[in-house]
Amino acid sequence: MSHEAALHNHEGHESHGHDDHGHHEHHDTFLTKYVFSQDHKMIAKQFLITGMVWAVLGGLMSVLFRLQLGYPDASFPWLESILGKWAKGGQITPEAYYALVTTHGTVLVFFVLTAGLSGTFANFLIPLQVGARDMASPFMNMLSYWFFFTASIIMLSSLFVETGPFSGGWTAYPPLSALHDASPGSKTGMDLWIISMALFVVSSLLGGLNYIATILNMRTKGMSMTRLPLTIWALFFTAVLGVLSFPVLLSGLILLIFDRNFGTSFYLSDIYVNGVGALSNEGGSAILFQHLFWFLGHPEVYIILLPAMGMVSEIMSVNSRKPIFGYMAMLGSLFAIAILAFLVWAHHMFVTGLNPFLGSVFVLLTLLIAVPSAIKVFNWLTTLWRGNIRFTPGMLFAIGFVSLFISGGLTGIWLGNAALDIYLHDSYFVVAHFHIVMGVASMFGMFAGVYHWFPKMYGRYLNNSLGYIHFWITLAGAYLIFWPMHYQGLAGMPRRYFDFSIWESFKQFADLNRFISTVAMIVFAVQILFLINFFYSIFKGRKVTVLNPWESNTLEWTTPINPGHGNWPGEIPEVHRWPYDYGKDGHDFIPQTTPVGEDETETH
Amino acid sequence: MATEVKTKNKIHPQKMYLYVGLGSIVMMFAGLTSAYIVKKSQSNWLDFELPKVFFIATVVILLSSFTMQMAVKKAKEGLQNPYRGFLTVTAILGVAFMTLQYQGFMALQANNIALTGARSNSAASFLFVITFLHLLHVLGGVIALFGVRFKSLSAKNNTENTLPVELVSTYWHFVDILWIYLFVFLQWIG
Ligand code: HEM
Ligand SMILES: [Cu+2]
Numbered sequence: 001m002s003h004e005a006a007l008h009n010h011e012g013h014e015s016h017g018h019d020d021h022g023h024h025e026h027h028d029t030f031l032t033k034y035v036f037s038q039d040h041k042m043i044a045k046q047f048l049i050t051g052m053v054w055a056v057l058g059g060l061m062s063v064l065f066r067l068q069l070g071y072p073d074a075s076f077p078w079l080e081s082i083l084g085k086w087a088k089g090g091q092i093t094p095e096a097y098y099a100l101v102t103t104h105g106t107v108l109v110f111f112v113l114t115a116g117l118s119g120t121f122a123n124f125l126i127p128l129q130v131g132a133r134d135m136a137s138p139f140m141n142m143l144s145y146w147f148f149f150t151a152s153i154i155m156l157s158s159l160f161v162e163t164g165p166f167s168g169g170w171t172a173y174p175p176l177s178a179l180h181d182a183s184p185g186s187k188t189g190m191d192l193w194i195i196s197m198a199l200f201v202v203s204s205l206l207g208g209l210n211y212i213a214t215i216l217n218m219r220t221k222g223m224s225m226t227r228l229p230l231t232i233w234a235l236f237f238t239a240v241l242g243v244l245s246f247p248v249l250l251s252g253l254i255l256l257i258f259d260r261n262f263g264t265s266f267y268l269s270d271i272y273v274n275g276v277g278a279l280s281n282e283g284g285s286a287i288l289f290q291h292l293f294w295f296l297g298h299p300e301v302y303i304i305l306l307p308a309m310g311m312v313s314e315i316m317s318v319n320s321r322k323p324i325f326g327y328m329a330m331l332g333s334l335f336a337i338a339i340l341a342f343l344v345w346a347h348h349m350f351v352t353g354l355n356p357f358l359g360s361v362f363v364l365l366t367l368l369i370a371v372p373s374a375i376k377v378f379n380w381l382t383t384l385w386r387g388n389i390r391f392t393p394g395m396l397f398a399i400g401f402v403s404l405f406i407s408g409g410l411t412g413i414w415l416g417n418a419a420l421d422i423y424l425h426d427s428y429f430v431v432a433h434f435h436i437v438m439g440v441a442s443m444f445g446m447f448a449g450v451y452h453w454f455p456k457m458y459g460r461y462l463n464n465s466l467g468y469i470h471f472w473i474t475l476a477g478a479y480l481i482f483w484p485m486h487y488q489g490l491a492g493m494p495r496r497y498f499d500f501s502i503w504e505s506f507k508q509f510a511d512l513n514r515f516i517s518t519v520a521m522i523v524f525a526v527q528i529l530f531l532i533n534f535f536y537s538i539f540k541g542r543k544v545t546v547l548n549p550w551e552s553n554t555l556e557w558t559t560p561i562n563p564g565h566g567n568w569p570g571e572i573p574e575v576h577r578w579p580y581d582y583g584k585d586g587h588d589f590i591p592q593t594t595p596v597g598e599d600e601t602e603t604h
Numbered sequence: 605m606a607t608e609v610k611t612k613n614k615i616h617p618q619k620m621y622l623y624v625g626l627g628s629i630v631m632m633f634a635g636l637t638s639a640y641i642v643k644k645s646q647s648n649w650l651d652f653e654l655p656k657v658f659f660i661a662t663v664v665i666l667l668s669s670f671t672m673q674m675a676v677k678k679a680k681e682g683l684q685n686p687y688r689g690f691l692t693v694t695a696i697l698g699v700a701f702m703t704l705q706y707q708g709f710m711a712l713q714a715n716n717i718a719l720t721g722a723r724s725n726s727a728a729s730f731l732f733v734i735t736f737l738h739l740l741h742v743l744g745g746v747i748a749l750f751g752v753r754f755k756s757l758s759a760k761n762n763t764e765n766t767l768p769v770e771l772v773s774t775y776w777h778f779v780d781i782l783w784i785y786l787f788v789f790l791q792w793i794g
């Protein structure tokens with residue numbers, strides 16, 4: 001009898017933990033099982049695979065614009081055959097370049113590293129690790145995915161409209177975003193961008209509310225808040241950040257819609273725009289949008305980072321066979337980061353004419369983030385210290401995450417100083433900073449999570465050798481791509497320029513740019529290798545034969561190898577301890593479900 | 605079939621879901637009213653009086669909270685007909701509120717204060733966007749009220765389970781309080 005059949009047998013007399021969740025999955029059809037599924041595990045996989053599709057598309061876009069930056073004078077006839085009029089004569093047009101950069105940023109920040117990351121792991125891990133049969137509202141959870149899916153389709157369709165997708169940068173500042181005639185991408189492309197992002201916000205909210213409600217209210221017996229794995233804590237703060245900051249972005253977008261379509265003057269004033277002429281608007285303030293945007297925008301970067309931090313903590317402890325160092329300090333620093341995330345948004349606006357005295361407050365608050373960040377780094381390193389380390393691919397990516405977080409965090413401290421930032425703002429230094437600390441680091445967190453939980457997701461293993469190749473080339477590549485950008489930024493090279501070869505001061509970087517572009521293509525190719533590994537292993541990977549392959553303490557490994565809807569065939573296990581009893585009292589590991597023994601030393 | 609949740613005597617997960625959701629709605633309006641304050645401190649701000657109908661609308665929505673509460677009370681006592689009656693009255697008051705708001709917008713425009721369009725000042729546009737978004741939330745509440753109202757007609761879904769009506773009433777009181785905040789803000793603070 002398969003595990004699923006066993007599970008269904010039980011469902012008749014087992015309660016579900018919440019009442020609106022009947023026993024309708026007895027007769028799963030293809031549609032209810034794989035498409036309109038309300039099972040959190042299936043929804044997680046939907047988020048993961050949609051996120052992967054976007055990662056490939058977004059990555060491909062970066063390859064295309066790196067081609068332009070690396071080879072500004074060359075022409076590639078094949079480009080014209082895929083991009084058509086956007087690459088006349090085999091060279092990307094400036095409009096296409098901006099459209100690519102904008103879509104790359106939007107898609108990677110929101111669709112890959114928010115939906116793809118939180119959507120996947122919050123959905124997958126929260127019910128499994130807190131000991132619940134599903135989310136607080138499985139239906140809303142399903143809606144969350146379908147809102148994301150619709151947002152995706154709309155964003156995708158914007159690539160095919162006559163005037164191209166939005167091209168004013170992922171931050172969508174007005175007037176480029178508010179005036180139809182400001183650029184080709186400001187026309188239909190921007191309408192689709194706004195609709196897509198609004199749907200995306202709804203998706204994030206529906207998801208985030210579920211994550212919070214499930215963590216707070218559906219923990220199994222014995223699972224007190226301080227016995228939660230750090231993954232769950234991180235996902236909890238991520239959801240809180242999202243639920244409190246996405247609505248503010250929505251407000252900003254609503255005002256933008258009014259300015260675009262109903263002639264209001266929230267952001268537009270009587271400026272003169274090239275190609276449009278003098279505007280009839282009066283008194284609007286483009287800076288207002290920046291405030292609303294960055295009030296989300298900064299928490300958003302932590303929405304992207306925190307899940308990675310949580311997974312890294314968990315994976316690191318499991319594979320060092322040691323308790324996580326400083327659990328409460330980890331928790332406290334997550335909390336501090338979450339609070340500070342709301343108080344620093346204006347560090348993106350030091351050059352907007354912000355009052356310097358106000359600016360100095362934001363400098364102080366920004367630099368304070370270094371404290372909890374340093375605590376976390378210290379704790380990860382001490383967790384590794386003298387550990388009995390198993391260098392699985394998941395573990396390597398987790399260690400790589402820490403390396404990247406240190407490298408990128410340090411440059412954050414440069415940028416956090418208004419005096420330095422006035423020079424570095426909008427230069428390649430910023431590009432280097434945020435790609436290392438957010439882009440690549442969170443990608444590493446995501447990879448770590450995929451390698452670590454793949455056996456639970458699909459009942460099979462990923463191929464290890466491919467995993468090692470994937471890790472080493474990606475790590476080396478990430479540093480080779482982004483490290484030199486710091487120097488370019490320090491030399492004054494601005495971001496978002498189409499062609500540096502026409503600038504006397506930046507000609508010196510021609511070779512370096514070509515080098516960066518070449519590495520970018522290699523790294524992209526290696527990600528394809530990962531995808532091959534992923535999809536091949538879903539069907540053909542080595543089968544998992546034991547319940548707990550990593551000898552881990554958390555609850556997800558007490559479920560059957562291929563858990564059905566409802567997760568545990570029998571009762572939900574009770575929890576007796578925290579999840580980090582590794583190497584305790586002579587035991588290599590003690591799962592959370594093991595009752596505390598009589599002569600055990602101090603327990604949590 | 606006692607559910608694990610209830611035996612643990614915690615807030616029902618769906619109530620928690622709603623509470624956190626209300627938090628995010630608060631943030632949305634906090635964003636808008638903060639933007640309002642920032643904008644007001646800059647040049648070119650038009651000062652004008654709120655139309656009187658907004659006062660009447662405020663009374664109406666306050667009244668609807670009262671009828672909503674009565675509906676919950678009757679539901680808990682298992683009195684089907686008064687329960688449905690109060691639900692209907694609440695929904696009607698909700699519709700009345702929306703109509704009055706609409707008349708408020710009309711009154712402003714009759715006074716030559718454009719809410720949108722080229723002649724508009726962002727003071728009026730803010731008022732419009734904020735109240736209109738609130739109105740959409742009231743509309744959501746009215747739809748939910750009708751949903752519960754009609755669900756209560758089917759036999760198996762009667763008073764035993766008061767969760768849906770409790771959820772709707774929490775939401776309804778929330779949009780009421782939200783309006784009071786916005787009204788006080790627009791009338792006296794903003
Ligand atoms: C010690 C910690 C950090 C500090 C002090 C810091 C500071 C800053 C500052 C001041 C800027 C603005 C630079 C400019 O535009 O001129 C910036 C940009 C940015 N940071 Fe950080 N940062 C830190 C960590 C992080 C982390 C952990 C992430 C993400 C996970 C992150 C993501 C970003 C992003 C995405 C941008 C650029 C957004 C854009 O303009 O497109 N930062 N950072
Ligand atoms: Cu920031």
